[in-house]
Amino acid sequence: MRRIAIIVAVLAVLGLGLFWATRPKPVPVVLKEVAEGKVEATLSNTRAGTVEACLRTKLSTIIGGRIEYLGVKEGDKVKKGQLLLKLWNDDQQANAALAQAQITLSAKRVDEACIAASNAEKEAVRQSELRAKGFVSTSKEEAARTDAEVRRAACNTAKADVAQAEAKFRATRVEQGRVALYAPFDGTVAKIVGELGEYSTPSPPGVPTPPAIDLIDDSCLYVKAPMDEVDAPKIQVNQAVRITLDALPGKILPGKVRRVAPYVSAVEKQARTVDIEVDFEQPEATGKLLVGYSADVEVILAGRDKVLRVPTAAIQEGGRVLVYNADSGKLEERRIKAGLANWEYTEVVEGVQAGERIVTSLDKEGIKAGAKVTPDEKTQTKAK
Incomplete structure (x- = not known):
């Protein structure tokens, strides 16, 4: 009997050891405490935006x-x-010089013709006075009057020639502007x-010929960014925006929406988007920016302070989160009611309480309701 008891005891110890060695080990998880904070509803651009100049022209x-x-x-x-x-344009300059010479010549002809007309008119008056006194015939008076009218018409024609020469000269100036x-x-x-x-070579419409000179006014800059067509109706002029640039890592620049395009851009093999234009709210604080910098914008639709929030990445399909039960060391599934949300945080109206901890490392194998877990303190410290 004593031997049997010893054997049973040994087997029990071995069984306990085997169970202990093969028991499921708790999965280390990253936890985030539910706490109060600010939550904003925001929209972000679908592709990188671009810093543009308010004035830019490509001259040809x-x-x-x-x-x-x-x-x-x-x-x-x-x-x-x-x-x-x-x-x-030597040929155009030669034409301009010729037109200028024609103006000078026409002006001299005006002087000649108008002086003759003036003298003829004086002679017509004199002949009229002589006829009244009976010294000359009526036919001679009429001839003098006709000659005066013809010479006055020649004077007016000479003046018209001057106007024509001046118009031709202006035309040559227009040609030089080309x-x-x-x-x-x-x-x-x-x-x-x-x-x-x-x-x-000039740049005719529809022909992709590069311009001779690209001129920009970099004293005034804005950001042009494509937004998803579904989000476009929510965006209004003067809405607040946060701007980030790859060239200024870690710096957030405030801005405002100044324009929403009135049409949808359809680019082959890309999502349909609506372009928005955003002004820098404090352009003097941006420093020296280059036209063409890539930029991202985040349009702020609404915001609330001091509300319960959880990381958006911790919410599973159907509005479910996994809450860590410190007493049992297991995960509990909760369904939450969400309020405002963005890519970082989501407002929680009901479902969890402040101080509870939820799992954020959902990509780990074995993470589900009822799973035995342990807080991954090392990863959690880094996350903080």
Whole structure:
């Protein structure tokens, strides 16, 4: 009997040891305490936005030709009305000189014709007085009057010739404008296509020809960002926005919506979007930004302070969360009623209480209701 008791005891110890060695081990999980904080309903752009200049123009000459004058280089600051580029136009200058000479010649003909007309009119008056006294015949008086009218008509014709010559000269000036580029505003030359002596080609509609000069005014900047077409109806002008740029990591810039595009952009193999334009609320605080920087915007639709909130990533399908029971070391499933939400936090109206801890590491294997878990203090410390 004693041997049997010893054998039973040994088997019991072995069984307990085997059970202890093969028992399910608690899964380490990352927990987040339910607490009060601020929750905002926000919308974010679907693709990266871009920093744009309020004024930007891509200049090309109306006609093609060889570049004869290039007065700027990339990066230069220019003033409104400054000559930037001019093509060879000796033929147009020659036509302009010819038109100017014609104006001078026509003006001299006006002097000649109008002086003759004035003298003829005086003679007609004199002949009329002589006829009244009976010294000349009626036919001679009429001939003098007719000659005066003809010469006055010639004077008027000469004046019309001057106007015609001046119009022709203005036309040559217009033609010269086709070969020159002037700055339409104060700005910076971003890019120049072409060198002195090269042939410059204009950019007709529908033909992807690069412009001769790309001019930007970087004193005024804004962000243009594409938003999902589903979110567009919720966005209004003057709504507050948070702007982040890859070039300024960790910096959040306040802004406001200034425009919502009145149409949907449909780009092949991309989601349909609506472009919005956002102004920097404090442009002096942004520092030096470059046109073309990538930017992200977060439109703030609404916000609430001091409400219970949980990480949005901790909410499963159907509005369920896993709450850690410290007494049993197991997870309990709760269904919550959510309020405002964004990608980071969700407001909880009911379902959990302040101080309770919920699981955020849902991607781990074995995480489900009833599972035995243990807080992963190391990971939790890093998360804080």
